[in-house]
Amino acid sequence: MAASYDYDDSSAVPSQQQPDSLGYDPNFVPDSVKSFVVHLYRHIREKNVYEIHQMYETSFQTLSERMFKDSPWPSVDAVSPLVDNDHVFCLLYREMWFRHLYARLTPTLTQRIDSWDNYCSLFQVVLHGVVNMQLPNQWLWDMVDEFVYQFQSFCQYRAKMKSKTEQEIALLKQFDQAWNVYGVLNYLQALVEKSMIIQILEQEKEGLEQFTATDGYDYNGGSNVLKVLGYFSMVGLLRVHCLLGDYHTGLKCLLPIDITQQGVFTSVIGCHITTIYHYGFANLMMRRYVEAIREFNKILLYIYKTKQYHQKSPQYEQILKKNEQMYALLAICLSLCPQVKLVDEAVNSQLREKYGEKMLRMQRYDDEAFALYDELFSYACPKFITPSAPSYEEPLVNYNQDAYRLQLKLFLYEVKQQQLLSGVRTFLKVYSTISFGKLATYMEVDEPTLRTILMTYKHKTHSVDSDGKIISNADFDFYIDDDMIHVVESKPVKQYGDYFLRQIVKLEGVMSDMDRIKLD
Numbered sequence: 266m267a268a269s270y271d272y273d274d275s276s277a278v279p280s281q282q283q284p285d286s287l288g289y290d291p292n293f294v295p296d297s298v299k300s301f302v303v304h305l306y307r308h309i310r311e312k313n314v315y316e317i318h319q320m321y322e323t324s325f326q327t328l329s330e331r332m333f334k335d336s337p338w339p340s341v342d343a344v345s346p347l348v349d350n351d352h353v354f355c356l357l358y359r360e361m362w363f364r365h366l367y368a369r370l371t372p373t374l375t376q377r378i379d380s381w382d383n384y385c386s387l388f389q390v391v392l393h394g395v396v397n398m399q400l401p402n403q404w405l406w407d408m409v410d411e412f413v414y415q416f417q418s419f420c421q422y423r424a425k426m427k428s429k430t431e432q433e434i435a436l437l438k439q440f441d442q443a444w445n446v447y448g449v450l451n452y453l454q455a456l457v458e459k460s461m462i463i464q465i466l467e468q469e470k471e472g473l474e475q476f477t478a479t480d481g482y483d484y485n486g487g488s489n490v491l492k493v494l495g496y497f498s499m500v501g502l503l504r505v506h507c508l509l510g511d512y513h514t515g516l517k518c519l520l521p522i523d524i525t526q527q528g529v530f531t532s533v534i535g536c537h538i539t540t541i542y543h544y545g546f547a548n549l550m551m552r553r554y555v556e557a558i559r560e561f562n563k564i565l566l567y568i569y570k571t572k573q574y575h576q577k578s579p580q581y582e583q584i585l586k587k588n589e590q591m592y593a594l595l596a597i598c599l600s601l602c603p604q605v606k607l608v609d610e611a612v613n614s615q616l617r618e619k620y621g622e623k624m625l626r627m628q629r630y631d632d633e634a635f636a637l638y639d640e641l642f643s644y645a646c647p648k649f650i651t652p653s654a655p656s657y658e659e660p661l662v663n664y665n666q667d668a669y670r671l672q673l674k675l676f677l678y679e680v681k682q683q684q685l686l687s688g689v690r691t692f693l694k695v696y697s698t699i700s701f702g703k704l705a706t707y708m709e710v711d712e713p714t715l716r717t718i719l720m721t722y723k724h725k726t727h728s729v730d731s732d733g734k735i736i737s738n739a740d741f742d743f744y745i746d747d748d749m750i751h752v753v754e755s756k757p758v759k760q761y762g763d764y765f766l767r768q769i770v771k772l773e774g775v776m777s778d779m780d781r782i783k784l785d
Contacts, residue, residue: 291340298339299347301328302358306348309357309398314482318401326579329365337370338362353396356387364411367418374433377419381443384412388452391491392459399489402481406533409497412449413504419444420650424665434657446652450505453498460495463521481529496522496529500540503547508650510672512547519544524560534571535580538564538587542594546647549594550676552728554602554738561595565612589619593645596620597638600627601683602726602738630684638680642673686722689715693743693752701748719745 294302301324308316329338341355341362348354363380366372372380387408390396423437442448457463468474481493499518506515522528524544531537541564548557568588575581595616599605605613616624623641627634649668655661688708692699705715726739743752 289336291337292343294339294343294347295332297328297332298344301325302344302347306351306354309354309400312399312486314399314401317399318403321401321404322579325361329369333365333369335369337366353390353394353398356383356390359383360387360408360411363415364407367411367415374422374436377415377422378436378440378443380415381419384415384452385448388456391494392455396490397488399482400493402493402529402533403535405490405493406497406536409453409494409501410535410539412452413501413508416444416446416449416505417508417648417650420652421648421665423654424651424667425663426655426661427663429661437654438657441654446505446509450502453501453505456491456495456498457502457518458495460491460498462492462495462499465492466521477528480532493529497536500530500536500543503543504539504647507543507547507647509652510649510668512550515543515547516551534575534578534584538568538584542587542591543647545591545594546645549598550672552679552725552738553730553736554598554728555604555607555736556730558595558598558602558604558607561591561598562608562612565591565595565615566609569611569615590645592616592619593641596624596627597641597645600624600638601680603628604738628687630680630687635677635680638677639673642676643669646672682721683725685718686725689718689722693750694754696750697752699750699752701745701750704750719743719750 301320305317305320308320338361341359344358345351345355348358360383363372363376363383366376367380429437462476465474465476469476469478476492476496481496482489483492499522502518503515506512506518519540522530522540524530524540530540541560545557545561545564548554548560565588568584572584572588575584578584592615595608595612596619599608599616608616620641623637627637646669649672651664651668655664689704692704692707701712701715705712708715708718710718727735727737730736743750745751
């Protein structure tokens with residue numbers, strides 16, 4: 266497992282060398298941890314993906330819960346003699362070490378910088394070394410996911426300048442490249458390019474590659490690490506660009522992955538949900554409401570049907586949180602673009618239960634409606650970041666909310682523009698034809714103003730998709746002939762399959778109950 270990249274281990278884990286108030290000794294390694302590390306190292310050397318997955322998903326979580334609930338794991342220096350001082354394994358161990366620290370405790374600034382250095386070293390090995398191992402998709406996804414999360418966390422931490430000590434400010438100045446936005450984007454982009462994943466996915470369409478069919482694993486004795494990290498990095502780039510408010514670039518980064526089909530991203534539930542959440546949110550902010558509704562509906566239906574299978578998963582709480590956030594985003598989309606026919610009956614039932622009353626009030630476009638849009642957006646949006654470092658010469662102020670306030674302002678401005686259109690939509694839904702003068706009288710505006718409103722409605726109900734085509738978000742359209750407005754309502758395609766399947770399941774349930782009664 267040796268790599269050609271030189272990693273200086275002399276600086277390993279400087280910040281966790283001091284025992285804390287709970288008596289944590291970084292150099293003490295319990296027998297169960299020794300056994301865990303030795304076995305994990307052996308399985309990685311043997312490329313035993315099944316055993317690695319079991320140890321990573323189950324044993325690591327069990328030991329963390331039982332022995333390290335409120336303290337870090339033993340330091341890398343303490344465990345490295347157990348694994349022949351293999352520094353690639355040590356990098357992987359530290360990646361897990363820091364992830365556990367972030368999940369259970371509050372990292373110090375030094376620890377945040379150390380974690381950045383560890384990710385740089387790990388990705389340098391993958392990009393420029395010889396990594397001859399196979400790791401589970403779950404672990405590789407968690408690496409990319411945690412990398413982006415720690416970047417987001419660092420930006421939020423740095424932006425709270427008022428509470429910073431002089432020592433912290435001096436460290437921020439000294440290590441100004443740590444979690445630099447360009448560094449984060451460059452590593453993710455480098456993983457995409459070096460892995461050749463875009464070309465691999467294109468060749469797969471032509472039947473020349475077997476990437477998705479094998480879930481990214483290499484069954485010919487090779488390594489899956491670079492390819493799968495490159496694949497997941499496209500999702501990571503989408504997420505980073507959403508945090509920065511650059512939705513167009515984010516969606517462009519995801520283009521090589523066909524999210525309408527099963528893929529490696531669907532093999533890890535956390536990746537599947539993260540992908541669709543950010544994809545849907547980006548489409549919402551770009552006024553592609555129909556696309557957002559369609560994908561939110563699919564993922565919410567999937568979670569609804571499979572939720573019970575993930576109850577013991579470490580990601581279960583995160584699944585539930587994202588589930589609730591996506592229902593809130595779906596409520597926003599349907600309030601701005603009433604395309605309920607795109608939503609499955611089961612999802613619609615859950616949505617009505619959670620937000621039915623609020624959605625009715627949101628469509629009135631009064632002050633209360635704006636407050637509700639504000640509330641749902643604030644609850645469901647990503648934690649936007651300001652990636653630039655502060656000016657240390659200026660008076661120190663907190664600016665961690667600035668990016669969020671800007672995105673909220675842009676979103677509510679869009680909602681405000683939609684307010685003007687709610688009236689014209691109400692009238693056009695009622696009529697199949699109506700004269701210009703009549704509609705202007707109903708809306709209490711003159712005809713030139715009405716013409717402007719109708720043009721605005723056309724503009725706001727159309728958007729540009731990823732292929733550059735103009736698509737409609739409206740459930741009806743209209744055209745003007747002389748002074749008459751002709752309304753054309755699109756007819757929904759009736760879906761009978763799901764209805765019959767649900768009734769068959771109900772019937773089978775009734776029949777089994779009757780059989781049980783007969784037997785009794």
